[in-house]
């Protein structure tokens with residue numbers, strides 16, 4: 550492969566996924582198409598929204614397709630079935646789970662309650678901006694706590710930032726856009742301490758990808774403590790970003806309060822698909838293995854180029870490009886590669902979400918050509 554490769558030579562896409570092919574070499578990728586069309590600025594490969602490039606589990610899709618035929622009827626029981634199945638998988642009582650149309654529903658509800666009450670949310674910076682946005686939108690205030698020099702969330706700094714009017718302490722674990730994790734024992738102690746002062750909301754959108762021994766979900770802590778809430782999404786490993794399913798885990802009283810804000814928002818096809826997708830561990834393992842393969846391709850590029858980067862516990866990574874992130878974004882887009890936008894204050898760092906391994910090879914070629 551030379552640096553002169555053009556984007557038209559890299560027609561990467563859905564055929565490989567459908568046939569289960571794992572293309573690792575640049576040469577084989579050239580024969581494929583992206584959604585039936587050549588890769589271009591207007592039809593880019595997405596390395597940008599932390600999505601699952603393989604799409605929804607085919608077994609779930611089949612069930613969702615069939616569910617369309619009953620989508621005109623109210624399906625009250627399906628929501629309870631889905632919640633019962635996921636609660637059992639998480640080993641928590643059914644009263645401790647709520648489902649909705651994506652996790653934003655729960656981030657919005659908690660953020661809005663805090664905002665209405667004129668409360669304050671303490672959140673790391675940078676982090677996922679949903680809850681802080683709703684707190685501000687509904688009249689509350691946000692205290693942003695810069696991540697430490699190691700770019701990980703600093704629990705000490707978060708602790709110090711909590712004030713008398715703080716109603717929510719938000720943690721995203723693994724964090725986004727910097728995919729660091731918080732060590733499990735330190736996090737447990739922090740949650741227990743902070744829950745005496747405020748509601749601790751832990752966003753575990755990427756927890757399925759976190760393979761580090763130091764990582765642990767806080768679901769079991771949340772079900773015992775009325776001031777700890779865990780929020781999860783089906784948008785990532787389950788690829789439900791548009792069809793929408795999300796969950797909240799907490800103490801029965803907390804979940805009861807949350808339920809007042811969410812009523813039958815998830816559609817029948819989405820719930821039926823989730824029932825299949827959550828139980829199919831094989832497909833999830835496939836996605837995780839592919840994600841790891843893709844991350845390794847990126848790490849190798851960062852090593853080759855001597856670039857600093859964050860080893861990921863997610864389906865994206867963050868690296869020091871040494872160029873303005875928006876310049877990198879625009880330059881790569883010309884070759885049909887859409888990477889993450891800029892996140893302040895790290896103006897010359899770039900977030901890259903994983904795509905299929907063959908698509909990562911294409912990104913590496915383009916990146917090395919433009920910035921290597």
Ligand SMILES: Cc1ncc(COP(=O)(O)O)c(C=O)c1O
Nearest residue numbers: 651652653677725754782784795
């Ligand atoms: C940390 C985090 N939480 C929540 C979401 C949104 O999830 P949903 O699609 O379930 O609303 C995202 C999406 O990127 C995210 O990164």
